[in-house]
Amino acid sequence: MDDEKKAHSELGLPNPYLNSLDGDFLYHLGYSSLEARNGFTKDGVSHSFQDVKFVVMGGSSGRMRSFAEVIAREINHPVQTAEQLDIHRTDRYAFYKIGPVLSVSHGMGVPSITILLHEITKLLSYAGAKDAVLIRIGTSGGIGVPPGTVVITDKTFNGFLKEEHELVVLGERKVRPAVIDQELARAIQSSQSDARFQTVLGGTMCTDDFFEGQGRVDGAVCEHSDEQKMDFLRRAHSCGVVNIEMECTAMSSLCRLTGYKCAAVCVALLDRLKGDQVKIQEEEYKSFGMRPQSLVASFIKSRLSS
Amino acid sequence: MDDEKKAHSELGLPNPYLNSLDGDFLYHLGYSSLEARNGFTKDGVSHSFQDVKFVVMGGSSGRMRSFAEVIAREINHPVQTAEQLDIHRTDRYAFYKIGPVLSVSHGMGVPSITILLHEITKLLSYAGAKDAVLIRIGTSGGIGVPPGTVVITDKTFNGFLKEEHELVVLGERKVRPAVIDQELARAIQSSQSDARFQTVLGGTMCTDDFFEGQGRVDGAVCEHSDEQKMDFLRRAHSCGVVNIEMECTAMSSLCRLTGYKCAAVCVALLDRLKGDQVKIQEEEYKSFGMRPQSLVASFIKSRLSS
Numbered sequence: 001m002d003d004e005k006k007a008h009s010e011l012g013l014p015n016p017y018l019n020s021l022d023g024d025f026l027y028h029l030g031y032s033s034l035e036a037r038n039g040f041t042k043d044g045v046s047h048s049f050q051d052v053k054f055v056v057m058g059g060s061s062g063r064m065r066s067f068a069e070v071i072a073r074e075i076n077h078p079v080q081t082a083e084q085l086d087i088h089r090t091d092r093y094a095f096y097k098i099g100p101v102l103s104v105s106h107g108m109g110v111p112s113i114t115i116l117l118h119e120i121t122k123l124l125s126y127a128g129a130k131d132a133v134l135i136r137i138g139t140s141g142g143i144g145v146p147p148g149t150v151v152i153t154d155k156t157f158n159g160f161l162k163e164e165h166e167l168v169v170l171g172e173r174k175v176r177p178a179v180i181d182q183e184l185a186r187a188i189q190s191s192q193s194d195a196r197f198q199t200v201l202g203g204t205m206c207t208d209d210f211f212e213g214q215g216r217v218d219g220a221v222c223e224h225s226d227e228q229k230m231d232f233l234r235r236a237h238s239c240g241v242v243n244i245e246m247e248c249t250a251m252s253s254l255c256r257l258t259g260y261k262c263a264a265v266c267v268a269l270l271d272r273l274k275g276d277q278v279k280i281q282e283e284e285y286k287s288f289g290m291r292p293q294s295l296v297a298s299f300i301k302s303r304l305s306s
Numbered sequence: 307m308d309d310e311k312k313a314h315s316e317l318g319l320p321n322p323y324l325n326s327l328d329g330d331f332l333y334h335l336g337y338s339s340l341e342a343r344n345g346f347t348k349d350g351v352s353h354s355f356q357d358v359k360f361v362v363m364g365g366s367s368g369r370m371r372s373f374a375e376v377i378a379r380e381i382n383h384p385v386q387t388a389e390q391l392d393i394h395r396t397d398r399y400a401f402y403k404i405g406p407v408l409s410v411s412h413g414m415g416v417p418s419i420t421i422l423l424h425e426i427t428k429l430l431s432y433a434g435a436k437d438a439v440l441i442r443i444g445t446s447g448g449i450g451v452p453p454g455t456v457v458i459t460d461k462t463f464n465g466f467l468k469e470e471h472e473l474v475v476l477g478e479r480k481v482r483p484a485v486i487d488q489e490l491a492r493a494i495q496s497s498q499s500d501a502r503f504q505t506v507l508g509g510t511m512c513t514d515d516f517f518e519g520q521g522r523v524d525g526a527v528c529e530h531s532d533e534q535k536m537d538f539l540r541r542a543h544s545c546g547v548v549n550i551e552m553e554c555t556a557m558s559s560l561c562r563l564t565g566y567k568c569a570a571v572c573v574a575l576l577d578r579l580k581g582d583q584v585k586i587q588e589e590e591y592k593s594f595g596m597r598p599q600s601l602v603a604s605f606i607k608s609r610l611s612s
Contacts, residue, residue: 015528024524027584028414028516062397091368092414108334108398111415111514111552118517121526159474168465169518170530170538208417208514210334211424212475218330219424220431221563222321224476232476246417257527278333 030089036126049127068096142268165253202242336395342432355433374402448574508548
């Protein structure tokens with residue numbers, strides 16, 4: 001109990017109440033603070049979170065399964081199959097551990113990634129992995145960039161085109177700065193080893209919906225005109241927004257508070273200046289989806305070997 | 307093309323642009339408007355969405371898999387295994403069809419369920435299943451009710467304790483009424499066949515986060531005090547809130563616009579007036595989780611036989 005208190009007080013997270021928690025169960029991940037600190041056993045093999053250097057996150061569980069195998073190959077991890085790398089305990093998030101890399105799904109949207117970020121930064125902090133870097137790999141709608149372009153986010157904007165993140169706490173609206181690490185973004189871009197696709201550094205807008213929230217006119221409900229949509233997309237583009245997704249301001253604002261560096265690497269599936277529907281052939285979709293994985297794998301490999 | 311236009315114009319959804327869409331691909335479900343209207347084939351068997359009367363949704367994919375088998379048994383559906391009932395096409399949402407019932411996961415939070423609601427109401431409308439009822443089954447934090455109580459939502463509140471849903475569209479904040487069907491809520495309550503648990507009709511608060519957004523003091527970040535949390539939870543309770551989850555105002559506001567009736571049936575896993583941590587034994591967790599499934603299965607069975 002004294003040890004638990006001491007560990008909590010050394011966490012460095014901006015929550016004084018963690019000091020007095022008598023054990024912390026990370027409900028959506030299914031791990032306890034004790035396991036984060038002391039390690040856990042799976043199939044008779046001991047594992048620890050202490051060595052984690054990279055947390056790679058993405059919306060889809062299939063993508064994070066794929067990334068687990070990609071990074072295992074890239075870093076010559078002794079275990080290479082997703083089944084053996086799988087450490088998930090709940091069906092809320094897919095969860096793989098590949099040596100110093102965690103590959104985790106975050107679901108879709110701010111609330112889902114927010115829950116993950118609270119729990120994963122506590123897990124890392126309990127484990128003493130304070131220098132870990134968090135990287136989101138995703139899909140997105142581009143603005144003014146060709147489909148297939150990989151956007152490395154250098155600014156995060158909310159739906160009001162402000163570099164802020166809004167949340168409601170105890171009945172009051174809170175507004176937090178949503179600023180992302182520039183150096184990390186550039187380092188990821190410069191680590192590209194596969195020259196078969198374009199990357200750009202650019203602004204990413206985070207919305208709370210895919211249809212109305214991103215100005216689409218093909219949802220079940222639409223109360224604006226196509227002209228109003230185009231005006232807004234052009235306005236966003238003139239602010240430096242080159243792609244739209246649904247998580248980045250939550251990540252940048254929370255990581256700023258918890259002290260973890262983060263990055264967002266998303267491929268654009270379409271150019272929203274040319275339409276709303278995501279109509280893309282299966283093969284191209286798969287190939288586009290691999291690009292952020294390939295880039296982030298190169299980055300991790302270069303960091304681990306430096 | 308003319309048929310497509312005619313079908314769209316008969317949709318009854320509040321989006322005039324659907325009339326001029328040249329086919330609509332429901333990207334996150336993986337089905338097209340053509341399949342919604344004409345049916346689809348899986349393993350050589352033809353299926354249609356036209357007969358859908360109930361869409362049951364829940365956050366977790368495992369729960370919706372379980373519900374698929376529960377409802378198959380209850381309604382004596384010829385096919386009873388989840389594998390055979392599975393019609394998912396993407397890893398965004400689990401998706402099962404059991405005769406007139408769809409069992410679909412919606413992930414966690416407003417953005418994730420909003421995407422599903424746009425696509426599923428379009429799917430139902432394209433299929434001509436305009437009378438289908440949407441029911442969310444979930445877990446929640448209770449306020450002033452014992453753990454294990456099943457709350458059937460009769461009012462939906464946002465984090466400001468208003469019966470409203472906020473969204474940001476084209477850079478502007480929109481506020482919509484978040485009102486839920488009273489008759490449907492009462493009908494679900496009165497269909498209870500398993501008397502081993504308590505149900506209550508009550509208010510449900512929807513938040514955009516599990517930690518700060520629900521006033522918890524055990525997240526990675528906490529800028530309020532335990533006393534402020536308790537004051538807010540008591541204030542919410544005095545407004546009629548008996549449980550907190552993360553989807554209901556999105557559902558009630560969107561269903562009001564699209565014309566679909568909806569309900570929320572969530573078990574309370576803990577009483578938030580007594581703490582923040584979800585510490586519950588595996589067996590009890592499973593048994594609590596089955597309660598909304600059991601109640602909604604009874605409701606569907608009674609409706610189908612009446």
